[in-house]
Amino acid sequence: MTSSTPEALWSARAARLLRPSAVRCRGLTRTVGRRRLLDGLHLWVPVGARLLLVSSPAESAPLLLRILAGLARRDGGTLQIAGLSQPGPHGWGPRVAFLGRPDGVPRWMTPREALQFSADVTGLDASERQRRCDELLERFGLQTLADRPIGRLSALLAERVGLAAALVSHPEVLLLDEPLSGHGPLERELLLQPLTPRVTTLIASRIPAAQRNVCDQVAFISDGRLALHAGIAELEAEGVPLTREGVEEFAGRRRRPTATRATRP
Amino acid sequence: MTVGIALKELWISFRLLAVLVLFAAAGVLAATAPLLPAIGLSPEGGAAALYARALAVAAAGAAALGGTAFAGERRRGGLGWLAARSIPRSLLLLGWFAALAGLALVGMLPSAMLTWLAMTGEPAFGLRGVSPVVFGVALLAAMADAVAWIAAGLLVGIFLTARLAGAVILLLLAAILLLGTLVPSLATYLPGAGIALLAEASSGSPGLEAGLRAGGVGLLITALLLAVGIVTLRRRDL
Numbered sequence: 059m060t061s062s063t064p065e066a067l068w069s070a071r072a073a074r075l076l077r078p079s080a081v082r083c084r085g086l087t088r089t090v091g092r093r094r095l096l097d098g099l100h101l102w103v104p105v106g107a108r109l110l111l112v113s114s115p116a117e118s119a120p121l122l123l124r125i126l127a128g129l130a131r132r133d134g135g136t137l138q139i140a141g142l143s144q145p146g147p148h149g150w151g152p153r154v155a156f157l158g159r160p161d162g163v164p165r166w167m168t169p170r171e172a173l174q175f176s177a178d179v180t181g182l183d184a185s186e187r188q189r190r191c192d193e194l195l196e197r198f199g200l201q202t203l204a205d206r207p208i209g210r211l212s213a214l215l216a217e218r219v220g221l222a223a224a225l226v227s228h229p230e231v232l233l234l235d236e237p238l239s240g241h242g243p244l245e246r247e248l249l250l251q252p253l254t255p256r257v258t259t260l261i262a263s264r265i266p267a268a269q270r271n272v273c274d275q276v277a278f279i280s281d282g283r284l285a286l287h288a289g290i291a292e293l294e295a296e297g298v299p300l301t302r303e304g305v306e307e308f309a310g311r312r313r314r315p316t317a318t319r320a321t322r323p
Numbered sequence: 324m325t326v327g328i329a330l331k332e333l334w335i336s337f338r339l340l341a342v343l344v345l346f347a348a349a350g351v352l353a354a355t356a357p358l359l360p361a362i363g364l365s366p367e368g369g370a371a372a373l374y375a376r377a378l379a380v381a382a383a384g385a386a387a388l389g390g391t392a393f394a395g396e397r398r399r400g401g402l403g404w405l406a407a408r409s410i411p412r413s414l415l416l417l418g419w420f421a422a423l424a425g426l427a428l429v430g431m432l433p434s435a436m437l438t439w440l441a442m443t444g445e446p447a448f449g450l451r452g453v454s455p456v457v458f459g460v461a462l463l464a465a466m467a468d469a470v471a472w473i474a475a476g477l478l479v480g481i482f483l484t485a486r487l488a489g490a491v492i493l494l495l496l497a498a499i500l501l502l503g504t505l506v507p508s509l510a511t512y513l514p515g516a517g518i519a520l521l522a523e524a525s526s527g528s529p530g531l532e533a534g535l536r537a538g539g540v541g542l543l544i545t546a547l548l549l550a551v552g553i554v555t556l557r558r559r560d561l
Contacts, residue, residue: 166331176408
């Protein structure tokens with residue numbers, strides 16, 4: 059079962075008990091230079107989760123997102139995203155959206171062009187394309203600036219264009235590296251609200267507290283291995299500050315999970 | 324689609340104009356060859372040799388500009404943005420190659436015509452019996468060399484940062500030209516043989532066979548470099 063499973067089946071109690079995964083990593087390894095940033099990482103993310111990724115060293119979490127997006131290679135381990143085991147256009151590629159830093163959106167494009175291009179290459183139905191672009195332009199407050207080159211917009215609006223372009227194709231899994239970092243927390247929460255409850259979001263952030271109102275789970279990757287995967291509510295109940303140091307210290311207090319499934323918050 | 328994006332990126336960064344100007348300037352320079360004796364200069368080999376030397380500079384410049392642009396796009400995240408939208412990495416490289424090679428060919432055609440006109444204006448043109456067919460084949464071989472150098476530039480751009488890519492590409496091409504000069508027997512098999520044949524076009528000496536061989540070598544090297552580039556880009560982080 060994946061997040062594209064029909065709603066009628068999702069509604070069944072038996073289906074909910076199956077707790078399907080959107081992202082499943084087993085034994086993921088990757089060395090960059092002389093640093094082993096991922097060292098046998100096991101991670102299981104249920105469908106609909108909004109997972110905050112924090113890591114020490116800080117490069118591990120963004121690297122994991124890039125591997126999931128197919129932009130970085132892995133040295134070992136297996137991956138399964140949205141029920142599929144292969145990346146690329148014939149695998150999980152069309153179901154995953156990635157927004158990195160820098161976002162890479164051509165600055166000569168207008169917001170409308172960027173969204174229409176993304177819709178076009180990701181195979182969105184032609185009849186749906188225009189409607190979807192208009193919907194996102196309005197949602198992100200870009201409708202009056204839709205035909206101005208992104209390079210002539212403010213940095214904040216350019217960030218919104220990147221996120222809108224990532225959302226245009228109705229992705230099942232959203233991979234975000236420090237999204238909307240120039241925005242305030244309330245704006246960020248509003249703009250990152252999932253459009254459907256079954257979109258799984260993974261956000262890598264060096265300032266975990268900035269994503270507090272967006273995420274409901276946190277995973278801490280320490281020296282390439284999963285040291286903690288818990289609900290944010292659990293951390294708050296324990297009085298753990300949502301900082302990298304706080305999460306790291308809390309992970310040290312708990313026994314490290316070994317390929318366990320995340321508990322629902 | 325990727326060709327359009329590459330052309331737009333080159334246009335925005337003024338590199339498109341620079342590439343066209345480099346190739347056009349080669350033809351303009353060759354067109355001055357008949358006038359140079361009037362000011363006491365007599366370029367050896369006439370207009371064709373002058374054109375070939377300027378073409379080598381233009382092709383090297385196009386390769387360096389293309390390599391730095393590609394490296395810059397990789398660094399800026401532009402290639403990653405496209406790859407994240409499930410556009411195959413091979414298409415990214417081929418799109419950029421097609422854009423740069425297309426520009427080079429568009430720039431070379433009018434400059435080659437200027438060169439031919441300049442050649443016909445040289446005093447000894449009629450005596451040498453220069454065939455337009457031979458000139459045309461040598462030109463095609465030079466075009467194959469130019470696109471091979473562009474492919475080499477893109478390959479370097481996959482590995483290096485934009486700052487280093489340009490310098491390394493120019494050094495590499497200079498080394499190839501030097502090698503061809505020092506070891507003439509090897510020159511036939513290096514990307515640059517076609518340009519060297521073009522330099523001899525005024526004397527009428529290069530035959531069709533030599534031109535076709537040089538063109539074939541250029542295209543083969545282009546294909547090999549692109550294949551290596553595709554395999555490499557697939558393994559690189561974007």
